[in-house]
Amino acid sequence: MSTNELSHLVKMANQIASNIGLGSTEDEAVDKVVNHISLFWARPMREKICANMQESANDLNPIATKALVQINAKL
């Protein structure tokens, strides 16, 4: 089982969204995910996942997707 970098990043983004999103409105949840990824992910990781949003569209959960759109805008 060797996941590639992209699928790993997608999984991580989803995990973050499902763990810190709860208990808040969707907007707040998205903010929290944006904040977490900006604080802890290296730029090349953010670039990679954002550049491949299309490819991973089906795998990303909605909160993660929205967060990544915002992250992409800031790159």
Next chain:
Amino acid sequence: MLQRSDSVNPDTSGLSSLGTGTVAAPMIFDPRTDIDPDKDYGTPAPTNDPTPVGELITLHIDGNEVRVPKGTSVLRAAAMADINIPKLCATDSLEAFGSCRLCLVQIEGRRGYPASCTTPAEEGMVVKTQNDKVAKLRRNIMEMYISDHPLDCLTCSANGDCELQDMAGVVGLRNVRYGYEGDNHLDAEKDESNPYFTFDPSKCIVCSRCVRACEETQGTFALTISSRGFESKVSAGQDQAFMDSECVSCGACVQACPTATLSEKSIIDKGQPEHSVITTCAYCGVGCAFKADMKGDEVVRMTPWKGGKANRGHSCVKGRFAFGYATHGDRITTPMIRDSIDEPWRKVSYEEAFSFAASRIKGIQKEFGRNSVGGITSSRCTNEETYLVQKLVRAAFGNNNVDTCARVCHSPTGFGLKATFGESAGTQTFDSVEKTDVMMVIGANPTDAHPVFGSRMKKRLREGAKLIVVDPRSIDLVSGPHVKANHHLQLLPGTNVAFINAMAHVIIDEGLESTTSIQERCDVESFEAWKAFISDKRHSPEETEKYSGIPAAELRAAARLYATAGNGAIYYGLGVTEHSQGSSMVMGIANLAMLTDNIGREGVGVNPLRGQNNVQGSCDMGSFPHELPGYRHISGDEVRTQFEKAWNVTLDPEPGYRITNMLDAAVEGTYKGLYVQGEDIAQSDPNTHHVEQALKNLDCLIVQDIFLNETAKFAHVFLPGSSFLEKDGTFTNAERRISPVRKVMEPLGGLSDWEVTLGLSKALGYEMNYNHPSEIMDEIASLTPTFERVSYERLDQEGSLQWPCNDETPNGTPIMHIEEYTRGKGNFALTEYVPTEEKVTKRFPMLLTTGRILSQYNVGAQTRRTENSSWHGEDVLEIHPHDAEDRGIVTGDKISLASRAGDTQLRALVTKRMQPGVVYTTFHHPESGANIITTDNSDWATNCPEYKVTAVQVNKVLNTEDASEWQAQFAAFTKEQLAYLDN
């Protein structure tokens, strides 16, 4: 509080030697400053509290007025006044026993001659320690002992360190009237089964110090005195050899033995040491202080140091005995380079190795960009070394791709505690356990992984503290000699957060929370939101029981106990952090402590037990890719500018790659260079296939280590590392205690690790100038507020210091968050239970969890190269009898262990420690390939790998000659790489 007037007697070693008739006030012994850890006071201090406020008593000993805390024995009171009453069965690490009667004294107004070790000092007592009658009695006692003792003093291994010999001298024994021909034990057979010490019963005086040390200090109860009278003798287990008994080889009995009966083999071989140096153990996060007993530059014994505040004179088999690896023949002491890993190594000078490495790194960065290289610091190296490696990465590589192996163990601790309390560290001292009423141990196995602290826990438990163990496996603490858990919550791996939420739910549900402290100390808004969340029925134990497997009634009882039994302390280990929800679990633990007012004083707290010696330190030193030293985010302009000025570079404000991300990028081909100091990611990191693929993809792997470890087999540059005996520095243990590591021998490779990093950095074009590690610490202190007042000078004065140590707390901070939380108000974090994706299936119907055992340490590179392997020669798979029976497996069978990540083969150990459906192994031996099995799932917040949950299948292997495919490859690759070394 005790005071002493220095004007009367500035000598700190003694006190109160006032002749009668002197007008000055009596001296008072102040245990904070006056206890000499190298002196044996005969009986323990009445309290371990460094600042006892208790009552003082005045008595007269041989005409001297002496004032001591109430509860002090006459023997100890005299010793404090430098009057050393002869003694044999007493030593100040053990409670008085009163069996040898050598310490007898005369007390005015009392009949007979009481033993001073068992007689408490009383107000107004007048004691005479020496007169003709007492002298005669003592001589008679010694005569009895010596009549049944070999007289080979000159050639005895204890010569120079024998209390029996000393006492014979002190009492003036001149002849033995009974002769030596009567009944004796001189032919008793030696037990040499233990690799580190021998037991020679012919020299035993049956003082029972060893028996008591095993009980009181270690808590193993392996020794007994069997029979009575003349026949009485010490025996291990049921008259077994030491190695066959319950003995865990901690050595406490050897240290307590006043004669040569129990002696270290190293002392028998080499003789008594001629000097010693105080240093810190390089194994686990307890951070025990030791006296390295030396002959020249050779360590002949490691003696746990009584002055060490983490260990108080105790140690385990690793720290005390397993130091031989430092001079093992496998040490590589010359730098080596090679162009590819399919080539033999070439031995070169340091200069050549540095410039080879530097030009490769620079070439890679030119071709693949600044972010294509990075470094990994070690939790086994010193603070100073770690600091330098992260500095090199940030300043010389010009990025923040630096991470530490703490990533794969305690990164969720840092994240979770910072989010709730505001500081990424445990809240207590180890001493705090002495005031604990109920301990909850979650996902930790202290008696194996943190043995000295485990012993201190057991001691407190024997005094009556309650215990809750939360673990899928039945660890030793659950049921041991004189220790029994009140509740063992045997949850299914992966359901931690469900468990901790259920605990909190019960406390709220039953109204057991501490409303006042929540109102006063916590962020009330966060509490209200959290309360609404946790009150939901889905968190009730009746619900969570369905998947966690913990019976609701048992969990409710445990929650009540924790919330109401007084001081509640939580101790946790990697069973908490190494999960896909490790960070959530840490926050859940913090919530629970805040909820029940169990933070901010002695006896309570949240205590992560750190695996390796310097996990805390490596995190403190800015080893994480998003943080500068002192846990400050790299994006903060103010802090970054401060470092830029000090280091004279421009720093990248973006966080860098974590280890997992580095490996992913390496597999992808965008990450090409890595500098690894003192770590073995090829063995310790999960999903070995993935790690190996990543390492093979690197164009420049620089490994700095003492051995050719698994990672080094993939390296292009090898830089010799130095063991903890070969350098100066500091380690920071699990209680934030910064302790000195002192050089006792020259580095075998010529340079200490910090010097190697300086050389590499210089070759990369970034020169750092330090003449000694103390200068590195000065720089750390100048840039890190929590280390402001730390310096080598202060460490020499205090022995050790617990950070935060700054202008407000110049002597350090034993207990944190006393007045308020570091972040101000405590924050309740929402911790929803999100099941891991790693689920059992038909193909992989069982869960594997991993752990450690006592005699081995981490990847085993050090301990495997010592006699510790006598206890654990290979990793085995523990499996419940039901599961074993289903598969036709019996103990000793070769089994195959397979997960979605890979498969390997091990031997089975059928044991009821496991619950059905769960298996367990360790990863101390590379060829077992436990990490072939583990997956690359990780904690959502920190990427800490999920070592503790892997769905697996176990089957009996029919053809026992076979190894798994990976094991066969591993063996071939190892052989090939070792051959490259020989050239």
